[in-house]
Amino acid sequence: FDAGAYVVDLAQPQGKVAKAILEPASRLDPAFAQTQIDRYRRNIQRGRRGANEEYEFYDVTAWSLPIAFGVEAYWTEDAPAVSGALLSLPAEEPALPQAQQQARRVGGELLAVEIPSGIVGGQRATSAYLFRPDRSGASRLAYHLLIEGFRVAVASQPVDAGGAMWPRGTYVVRVSRNEPTLHARLDALARESGVEVTGVNTAFTTEGQYGVGSEPVSGLRVPNIAILSDEGISQTSYGALWWAFERRYGIRFTPVAHGYLTGGDIAKFNVIIIPSGSPGALSARLGKAGADRLRSWMQSGGTLITMGGSSAWAAGEDANFTSARAVGAEGDPGGGAAVSAASPRSPASDSTARANRRREQVPDKQQDALLATASPTASDASPQPVPGANFDAVLDRTHWLTFGYEQPRLTVLFEGDAFLRLSREGSNVAVFPTSGRFHRAGFTFPENTDRLLRGTALLIQEPVGSGHAILFANEPMFRGWWRALDKLVLNAILLGPTF
Structure with a gap:
């Protein structure tokens, strides 16, 4: 390693903490993980309206800081002698002598080292x-x-x-x-x-x-930004954007309610962001008239950015801002509902057969814990909500949204069930690979996550008249600590009104 590399020695009082936040993949308790898999296998055997068992995940299941920050990091089992200076953060209190000597504050954050600027x-x-x-x-x-x-x-x-x-x-x-x-x-x-x-x-x-x-x-044009913050919007998703924009980047924005999007002067903004939210709540509160109003605004040059569940709404029949569709949603062309003419089986019987085959593979001692049989409408064609796991995404490095990214792949945090089919008419800027290394860390549902998430889009840019609909399938600034995707969001804000 070249001079200037950082070394974290785990042989220190905080070694266990350092390992927990730096290791690329943390191991879940096997019994807990198996319980969630059992619930999943019972859930997919129930009918469409059957009451599902809830999963017990408290939070995300992958949290490696080097990956979250997009930093190249390595693990080693040997511990050679390393000469170097022990790092420490400068004092925050301006009255202290060390704070007067060197603030080392960049973007509102204290740094342990000085960086050229x-x-x-x-x-x-x-x-x-x-x-x-x-x-x-x-x-x-x-x-x-x-x-x-x-x-x-x-x-x-x-x-x-x-x-x-x-x-x-x-x-x-x-x-x-x-x-x-x-x-x-x-x-x-x-x-x-x-x-x-x-x-x-x-x-x-x-x-x-x-x-x-x-x-x-x-x-470039000056971005004038509005962010939707109202009922149905995840307040942690909105809060992450608020914190990152205000504290880290000093970006000004105006929080708006549903009523402003349906009746306010949205022409004064050239960027509108809808954080992750409930697709049903957005459809109910904005309605067709609100979606049509946003479409007209985009056609006149506006850039709409949606995230997580709000992207599922933007890709749905009610909004129809993109030629992509959410996997398993109404209007999904590849949702598994279609059966070839050569096959005499119905979609329901095909799903039932798969469910019964899976049940037959379960050991007899576990049979009593599962349902007696699969429902005639049982299906595993829809995604199960991913409890925050890390996956590789492949980038289109010719697109303006990826300015600043020169590596072909990027590891991202994905949470939820907003799996987006590829856009048929727009640009699929970041996609989950169809083959090769894919899942990096965290819990996934066997026979569901890998099968349904592979080949879908993480980031879509759909031209709408003179403007854009930009859809993130995840929350790119998750809780303000996931940093690796910040440039994608900032590019959408800064470059969207121009390109």
């Missing part, structure tokens, strides 16, 4: 300033420049500037299009955001096809 070398640029999109702070910096009235652009293709190649998604701030105060303010905001900014003195390229003045470099 600000304009490199303090050099004034005569052409443009550039900063890469790989840190979440880059989106924060771009946002604060925009709301302070500076003009910011983004490159949809790699650009050649200052004798270096810059990746797609690089932010470009042209000197000639901004006020003379740009240099000082950019440097200050970059330090607050933990971002390095490089100044260049010419727009001409040396080797690359595109430069800072080329067509793929597009000016």
